[in-house]
Amino acid sequence: MRFTRLRFLIPVLCLLASEGCTLQGAPSFPVVGAYFPDWMVCGLIGVAVAVGLRVIFLLTGLDAILSFRLFTYVALGVIAALTVWTLVFGP
Numbered sequence: 001m002r003f004t005r006l007r008f009l010i011p012v013l014c015l016l017a018s019e020g021c022t023l024q025g026a027p028s029f030p031v032v033g034a035y036f037p038d039w040m041v042c043g044l045i046g047v048a049v050a051v052g053l054r055v056i057f058l059l060t061g062l063d064a065i066l067s068f069r070l071f072t073y074v075a076l077g078v079i080a081a082l083t084v085w086t087l088v089f090g091p
Contacts (some may be wrong), residue, residue: 038085038088038089039085041084042081042082042084042085042088042089043081045080045081045084046077046078046079046080046081046082046084047077049076049077049080049081050073050074050076050077050080053073053076054073
């Protein structure tokens with residue numbers, strides 16, 4: 001009985017997940033004739049910011065006092081990427 005409900009629930013959830021899709025296409029912009037998605041640029045900016053902050057933290061000695069270095073740099077990169085997404089491509 002559970003699996004019957006689940007079998008009908010999965011397509012409904014898939015339809016709800018694709019609710020945000022439009023016929024206009026994905027948000028992208030042309031670079032040298034090719035279209036790049038906006039999230040890819042924001043991700044690359046986030047990685048660059050995380051690497052840059054790591055260099056700065058190593059030079060200032062802050063890296064030595066961090067307990068979870070990987071999580072810290074990932075979080076800083078995600079914050080930078082989401083900030084760029086909100087400021088440049090947001091509403």
